[in-house]
Amino acid sequence: MNTEERVGNPDQEWLEKARNGDDDAFTRLVETYQNPVYNLCYRMLGEGTAAEDAAQETFWRAYQNLKRYDQERSFITWLLSIAAHYCIDQQRKKRLPIFELDEFPDIDLMDATIPNPEKELGQSQEKEALHLLINELNPQDRATVILKYWYDCSEDEISKMLSLTVSAVKSRLHRSRRQLAEMMMSGEYQFVSDRRTHESPAL
Numbered sequence: 670m671n672t673e674e675r676v677g678n679p680d681q682e683w684l685e686k687a688r689n690g691d692d693d694a695f696t697r698l699v700e701t702y703q704n705p706v707y708n709l710c711y712r713m714l715g716e717g718t719a720a721e722d723a724a725q726e727t728f729w730r731a732y733q734n735l736k737r738y739d740q741e742r743s744f745i746t747w748l749l750s751i752a753a754h755y756c757i758d759q760q761r762k763k764r765l766p767i768f769e770l771d772e773f774p775d776i777d778l779m780d781a782t783i784p785n786p787e788k789e790l791g792q793s794q795e796k797e798a799l800h801l802l803i804n805e806l807n808p809q810d811r812a813t814v815i816l817k818y819w820y821d822c823s824e825d826e827i828s829k830m831l832s833l834t835v836s837a838v839k840s841r842l843h844r845s846r847r848q849l850a851e852m853m854m855s856g857e858y859q860f861v862s863d864r865r866t867h868e869s870p871a872l
Contacts, residue, residue: 682694683695683697683698684698684740684744687732687735688735688736688738695732695735698744699728702744702745702748703724703728705745705748705749705820706724706727706728706748706749706752707720707721707724708819709749709752709753709756709815709816709819709820710723710724710727710752710755710756712803712811712815712819713752713753713756713757713760713808713811713812713815714756714759714760715804719759723752723755723756723759724752726755727748727751727752727755728748730751730755731747731748731751743826746822746826746829746830749816749820749822749830750829750830750831753812753815753816753830753831754831756808756812757808757809757812757831760808760811761808803815805848806845809831809833809841810841810844810845812831813827813831813833813838813841813842813845814841814842814845816830816831817842824838824839824842
């Protein structure tokens with residue numbers, strides 16, 4: 670299921686009115702998509718106030734560039750792309766220590782001695798483990814993992830959203846799953862039993 674199907678198609682009338690300068694119509698679009706945009710920003714930045722600021726900036730940039738929006742493209746995918754790029758820039762400006770996936774030695778997930786995340790964890794548990802993992806990834810890798818596992822974006826969608834090749838997206842996803850397997854083996858993995866109370870349910 671793609672991102673557009675998960676949150677529903679935008680009302681084309683609202684979108685067309687917004688493109689023609691109707692602020693009320695754009696407000697309706699914001700109300701429709703504010704949760705998925707905020708949740709992406711929150712998972713990228715890890716802090717509520719920063720996520721709210723990033724979501725507001727995302728919609729402001731969308732508003733400014735609405736006439737340039739390609740109507741052949743999914744509207745929610747376009748919004749999430751704006752949000753992801755903004756959050757990546759914000760993380761890079763902080764210059765915080767980050768974990769580079771390329772620094773991690775290869776682990777063969779087909780090795781019978783290594784836990785297989787898909788077999789060992791249920792879907793919800795796997796996402797909890799991935800939530801711990803993304804805090805250690807560099808900004809672009811973090812966006813790739815979030816878009817794949819929380820928004821069900823295809824590798825082709827992610828490549829377009831983040832201006833990466835499809836092979837680069839596959840590499841980042843593969844390496845993140847190897848790191849997840851290592852976390853499980855090392856005992857670093859712990860369940861996150863409670864959702865943050867101020868985070869909106871992911872759509």
